[in-house]
Amino acid sequence: MTENTGPIHRRIKSFVLRTGRMTDGQRRAYDINLAKLGLERENGMQDFATVFGREAPVVLEIGFGMGDSLAEMAMKNPEHDYIGVEVHTPGVGRLMYLVQEAGLNNVRTYCDDAVEVLAQCIPDNSLSRVQIYFPDPWHKTKHHKRRLIQLPFVEALRSKLKLGGVVHLATDWENYAEHMMAVMSDAEGYSNMAGEQNYSPRPDYRPITKFEKRGERLGHGVWDLLFSKTA
Ligand SMILES: C[S@@+](CC[C@H](N)C(=O)[O-])C[C@H]1O[C@@H](n2cnc3c(N)ncnc32)[C@H](O)[C@@H]1O
Numbered sequence: 252m253t254e255n256t257g258p259i260h261r262r263i264k265s266f267v268l269r270t271g272r273m274t275d276g277q278r279r280a281y282d283i284n285l286a287k288l289g290l291e292r293e294n295g296m297q298d299f300a301t302v303f304g305r306e307a308p309v310v311l312e313i314g315f316g317m318g319d320s321l322a323e324m325a326m327k328n329p330e331h332d333y334i335g336v337e338v339h340t341p342g343v344g345r346l347m348y349l350v351q352e353a354g355l356n357n358v359r360t361y362c363d364d365a366v367e368v369l370a371q372c373i374p375d376n377s378l379s380r381v382q383i384y385f386p387d388p389w390h391k392t393k394h395h396k397r398r399l400i401q402l403p404f405v406e407a408l409r410s411k412l413k414l415g416g417v418v419h420l421a422t423d424w425e426n427y428a429e430h431m432m433a434v435m436s437d438a439e440g441y442s443n444m445a446g447e448q449n450y451s452p453r454p455d456y457r458p459i460t461k462f463e464k465r466g467e468r469l470g471h472g473v474w475d476l477l478f479s480k481t482a
Pocket residue numbers: 313314315316317336337338339342363364365366383384385386387388399460461462463
């Protein structure tokens with residue numbers, strides 16, 4: 252096993268969690284490969300002050316894709332700490348590469364399903380913001396049940412947010428925007444920061460994402476939703 256001694260490895264130290272889908276043998280092989288890369292697998296609830304070595308607002312991004320916009324945000328907002336969750340392994344690899352290239356200390360990533368990560372690793376009342384940009388829209392009506400934004404999911408998000416913390420959603424699919432608006436408006440303990448049933452302008456902190464650029468080329472509109480936790 253390669254020793255994890257290099258400063259770059261230490262700088263990009265990331266936690267990578269896989270649950271439920273591996274045999275013991277696969278898990279052992281996975282851990283050996285992670286160690287070769289100088290990475291660690293973390294399970295269980297995190298204490299973010301310990302993970303990042305400071306008390307700072309923690310932002311969770313779910314489904315960051317290839318990670319460019321998350322890395323850009325982390326670079327431009329060094330006073331925030333960022334946790335990225337993505338199931339697509341090449342995207343996680345690219346985010347770690349970008350973080351390493353930029354020498355960032357304020358990003359960690361999970362390669363797993365956000366539902367599992369939320370339940371197993373994120374303490375209640377710990378997040379300042381959850382951002383989910385351009386989640387898979389599942390265009391066909393019969394597939395709408397696969398959409399990430401559903402009532403039980405946004406209820407789980409609320410339990411992880413601090414009071415006053417924000418859920419920030421964006422989509423380029425109008426039907427999904429309407430679905431998001433209905434789900435968020437029905438959920439208890441949230442307030443629409445733009446006023447009831449209103450979409451928000453894109454805040455300056457959100458870069459144009461890779462997926463969004465593709466939508467722009469196709470002439471798609473974009474809808475941002477910002478809801479704060481009130482209870
Ligand atoms: C349409 S892409 C958008 C990527 C990026 N946010 C962007 O705007 O360029 C949706 C992403 O969500 C990820 N994803 C879907 N379901 C997920 C889940 N349950 N947990 C974590 N990531 C998920 C997919 O792998 C994909 O990369």
